[in-house]
Amino acid sequence: MDFEIRKDRSKKTGLRLAREREEYFRLMGQGVSSREACRIVGIDRRTGKRWRNGFTPSNSKRWRPPVTRLVASAPGPSKHLRQADRIHIADRLREKASIRTIAAELNRSPSTVSREISRNRHPVNGQYRPYAAQARADERRPRPKPGKIGQNPELRDYVQDRLGRRWSPEQIARHLRRDFPDRPEMHVVHETIYQALYVQGRGELRRELTRALRTGRAVRKPRRQAQQRQPRYPAPMVMISERPAEAADRAVPGHWEGDLIIGKDNGSAIGTLVERSTRYLMLVHLPHGRGTELVRDALVDTVKTLPAHLKRSLTWDQGSEMGRHHEFTIATDIPVYFCDPASPWQRGSNENTNGLLRQYFPKGTDLSVHNREHLYAVAAELNGRPRKTLDWETPAERLHKLLATTRQ
Structure with missing residues (x-):
């Protein structure tokens, strides 16, 4: 027999009989008689009868509902507190345990236990009684409620x-x-x-x-279910978590970060590409807008002059301009990895460089007026500026060193 009768169940231990109740009702569910079940778990027959039928009200005791509901609770973790949980809370409160201690024992948040006690305690004397608390919780639970x-x-x-x-x-x-x-x-x-x-x-x-209503819809449009959302791009995204480890530690050149800086009224843009290891900058000319095809073609034209060992990967945010990222990859053999939503720090070098570029291309100005030659001049000036993160070398010098090492 797996069940072992506990020897010490005095009032000082809090009369915690949740395990006995569970075993008693499990045996009853298997067809064992009440007398035999009481003998196995070590309780009086009258105790088992009270568990099954509750207390009948009299002058000396109040009515208490039966606890057979404890048997019907599903196994495993539950979103809601169960009767066994409420019995445990009542027992531990009687022992003067703190709410945080009780919550840790039930693997619940302390606020969950605190709300349970404040909502379901006796409205007059403030005592927490588990069976009455269960009854109050059951009364509030039925759905739908009248509006x-x-x-x-x-x-x-x-x-x-x-x-x-x-x-x-x-x-x-x-x-x-x-x-x-x-x-x-x-x-x-x-x-x-x-x-x-x-x-x-x-x-x-x-x-x-x-x-x-402004939407005019008679039903709600679901947005929270991930499986019902429309894909952001026609081709699946490859997330930054799958990017090679060599890109993260910046030890190997050829991994780029990309983005757009936007002009006045979102009507113009310039593309920026920053090499992660050297902070080398390349600017992408977009004189006719930032549509997906225009961005794809401009990126292809910009990176096609790079040697093969500098075309390892490109990391971008989830902007709509990269809708044809798969076509860019086919044309250049450069895989594109996408950052997580609202995570600009995953392209930190690019974000920092975009801030430097605002000295040359202020916000709220028309960026389409800058020709390709001017973009080349700005990129050359930034690439010739010493950087503290490069031990005061310039990006151009660091890239030249890496290229020389690669050739050897």
Whole structure:
């Protein structure tokens, strides 16, 4: 027999019988009689009866619900607290354990345990009783719940009137608080209004009011499910995590970082390519815009003059201009790796160089006026500027040294 009866179950240990309850109901589920199950787990028969049937109210004791619900809980981790968790919380609170200690024992956040105690403790004496706490949690859990707008005709008429005047849900929610500052039953957030419009079957707001929304949609467009998102590019991206390790440590030249600097009103751009090992800069001329085909062709023309050992990889952000990255790779044999979203530090050398370039190409100016020769002159000037990160060598000098070493 795997179950071992514990010898010490005195009041000083907190009467923690969760393991006994679990084993008792497991045996009962296998067809073992209550008398035999009580004998195996080492409890009195009346204890097993109370677990199955609860306490009958009398002058000396209060009603307590049965705990058979504990058997129905699914094995493994659960998003919500279970009755066994609440029994553990009650036992440990009786032993004066801290909330952080209890949370660590349950592998939960301390805020989860704190909220559980404050929400489900007795409203009068403040004691935390696990069975009553479970009952309160079960009462709040059923779905769907009646909506606030559907239960309040005055609120519903107010919201429908403003929607008919083409107010946005957020504008309505803000004005409700301004018009009814002392009536919380008239306060809703804008998400509540969206739910009343989009969730079918509630009938809280007229469906035709969705035409008054700026989107005009009668159903929501899902955006959070990764599997339902549209791919950013026609060809799959290769992320920076798959870039060769030699690119990360900057020991081998030929790994480039790229980006665009944008001109006035997003109407013009200049491409920038920075070699990671030497910080050598090449500027890409884009006189006719930054469409995917224009960027592809300009990048191909710029890198085709490089020797083969300087064409190892290109790292770019997820800008739309690289929509034809796979065609660039086919034309140049240079693989393109993409940074993670909102992670400019993954192209740190390029970001730093773009900041230096703003001395020559200020923000808010038209960048299409600069011809190819001027771009070459700016790149040559920056490549001839000493860098602290290169021990005060210039990018041109460091690249020349690396090329000389490679030839030998």
